[in-house]
Amino acid sequence: MGLAAIVAAVAALTVPVTRTVEFDGQLVPERVVPIRAEEPGLLTEIYVAAGDTVRPGQRLARLRSPELDEATRASTGHDPALLARRVRLDVHAPPYAERQPDGAADVSSFWRGGIVLTEDLRERRGARIAAGDIVLDLAAVDADGRVPYVVRAWPPEHEALRARPGKPARLTFSAVPQERLRQASGIVRRVAMAPEADTYSEASGEPQAARWRVEVDVDPDAVATIVGAADTPI
Incomplete structure (x- = not known):
């Protein structure tokens, strides 16, 4: 069972209030951390695969820049700026973080590692990546080393x-x-x-009804039971 199969699982949720309402949602990792390239280049080395556990600061991939190679060859001596750019060709997971720079504890900023979500990394080998492009996505883990999940849905207002x-x-x-x-x-x-930004139908180009985001917490043990053993598809 790959992690992506869990992410793609569809959930219909029923919330008893004054009456029962039903709408569709998705079971997704609570926090997804996009890992972006700091320098442009060709994605030549990939050190992880979908489902791998990643440590803080771990090297995940490496880019090669023919332009930077040429600039280095043309350089007449030690150039700190070129050296710094070459270092940035390595793509790393974020460093370990428990607190913000001001010392405040913010759960949303905690980073203890993650799980690789991106499935097509091998197929992307050799692709040209621009600075700021997402190389891969990681699902952040909690203090117990598990990925917290949440059900997200976008029902209409009523x-x-x-x-x-x-x-x-x-x-x-x-x-x-x-x-x-x-x-x-x-x-x-x-x-x-407030509603999410209005969306448009790709077929007609007509605006669709605005939708509100709803999030539902799911017990981690319940998620593990639903997903089943690691080799059980869902």
Whole structure:
């Protein structure tokens, strides 16, 4: 079972308020950290694969820059700026972090490592990467080394407003056709105060109804039970 299969799992959630409402969502890692290139170049070396556990500061990939190679050959001596650029061709995971620079503890800034989410890394070998482009995505792990998951959904307003924070939710996860549905309980964590930006239909170009983000916490043990053993697809 790859991590991407978990990320793609679809959940229909039911929140009892004054009446039952149902809408579709996705079970996704709570925090995804995009790893971006600091220098442009060709993606020549990849040291990880989807599902691998990554340590803080670990080297993940390396770029090669023909332009930088040429500039180095043309240099008449030691050039600190060129050396710094060559160092930045290595792509690393973020360093270990427990607190912000001002010393405040912020859970959203914690970084203890992660799990590689990107599946097509081998196929991307040789691709040209611009500075700032995402090389791969990591799912951040918690203090126990597990990836926290959350169900995210974008229902229309009349459904989203019935999903109040703190209310219980019943989650039904659809699996592959030959598998039975799997269920778990959760708690509505957050309902957006405003709709997401309007989206447009690719076919007609017509604006679609605005949708509100709803997030539901799912117990990690329940997620592990639903996903099953590592070789069980979902």
